[in-house]
Amino acid sequence: MPLVVVDPGHGGRDPGTVGNGLQEKDVTLDAALKLREALERCGIDVIMTRTEDTLILPNGTIGEDLSARAAIANRNNADLFISWHVDSFSDPGVNGVAAWIYPTTRGTETEVIAEKIVNSVAQATGQRNRGVYVADFAVLRETNMSAVLIESGFITNPQEAANLASAAFREAQAEAAARAICKYFNLPFVPPADPVDPPTEPEPIPEWAREAIARVQNAGIMIGYEDGTFRPEQYVTRAELAVVLVRFYELLQSGRTL
Template structure:
C-alpha cells in the first residue's frame, strides 16, 4: 500500500518564507522525512514523495504521479501565512479536504487533524474544504495540513525547531496508522541494529507508566518494558543513529534526561 507525502512548494518558491527568511519548504520537507522514517516501522506501507529538493515540482506532476502509483492516501504538508508577509497575530493549525464530498478524505482529515492539535497544543482552526489542485485532482483520500503560521513570531519559532517538526511528523504518522489500522513491526522485522532514546528507568512500574503517559500526551510513541529489575521508558527505534540523536535533542530541550541505547 502506497502513502504519498507531499512537501509543499520547493526551496526556491518565491514568497514562501517567514519574514526573517526561513523557507516554508524547509519545514515541509523535514516533516515529510520524519513521518516517512516513522512509517517504515509499520507493516504493509510504502511511503513515496512527490517533492524534490532540486525544483518546485509542478502540481500537475505531483498529482499525476500519485494517481499513477495507485496511492491510497495523499498528505500535503504546509506552513501557513497571513497578510502581506509581515508579522501578525494569526495562529493555529487547519486541515483541508476536497470541495467535492469524499468520506475517505474527511475521515483522514479528522484523524490527522485531531492528532496535530493534541500533539502541538496549537489553536484549532478546524477542518475546511478548498479547491486546491492537489485535493481536486487526486484519486485517493487527500488532505492538506497547514501546521502553523510563518507570519506569527511565536509559531515561526516553532516551525524552525526540530522538536516541533518531529511533533507534527509524529501526529501525521499516527493519523495514517489509525486510518489504515497499520501494525507496528516487531523488533525482529526491523533493522538488526536499532538506536532507541531512553528517557527513564524505574524500579516502580507506576513511575514508568506515569512518564509514559506524559510523553504520549505530547505525541510521542512510547515503549515501556521490564529488563532485570527496572521498568524502562523508551521513545522511538531508528536504524540510523542521527535520527535517534535528533529525537534525544528534542526531548532534552523539553527538560528530559536522555541517552541513546542500541
C-alpha cells in the first residue's frame, strides 16, 4: 500500500496566519487528522508530522522545523507528501482553495495529483478553485517524492473563515482530498460509515395512563411496537387506528371485556 505523509502546517509557538478568531495551526491540525482517518479507511498508510499543537522541533528555528517535516517523509520513503495550510490576504474578499508545488515539478505527476486534490476539494465544498501554483517552499523543495501544499481557504475572508471553523466543512475537505488521492493511486475510495443511531430509550408511560394502557395491551387491542416500546407520546396513524378499531370490534363480538 502507498505511504502518505500528512503535514499539518505550523503548530506550537508558530500559529501561522490568524484572522476572524481562528489560528491556522488549529484548523490545519484538525483537517489533517481527518485526512489521515479517511486515507487509513481506504487502506493507505499514513505518517503524521505532528498530531498535537507543537512544532516538530520545539527548540529549533522555523526553517529547521520545516526541514524536519520533509526529512520525516524522506526517511520513510513516502510515496506522497501533503502539507495542509490556510491562506490569508490583505483583501478580505479573496477566497478559494489552491495547491502549490515546487517549480521544477510543473508538468509532472506532482502537478497531476495537485490538480486532482484541488479540483476534488473545490467540487465538494463549492469553494472557488484557484488552481495549482508554484513556489520555493522548503517542504516542497526538500522532499524526494511528489509533494503538494494545500491552501484550504482564506482565514481573512469572513465567510470562508466561518466555513473553516466548521468541523463538518473540514471533514468535507479532508474526504474530498482523500478521494482524489485514492484515485491517483488507483485505489477505491471507501466512504465513511453511516453513524449508528443510539438505542432508543423507551418513553416513560405516565402514571395516570398505566392502567388503561395495560388493559388495552392485555386485550390485544394496542400491543405496542416490535421493539417492545409503546411510545405513549407518538401520534396514531390512520393505518394504526384502523387496526385498533377492528381489534376493538372483534373484542365486542367475542363478548369479552377490557
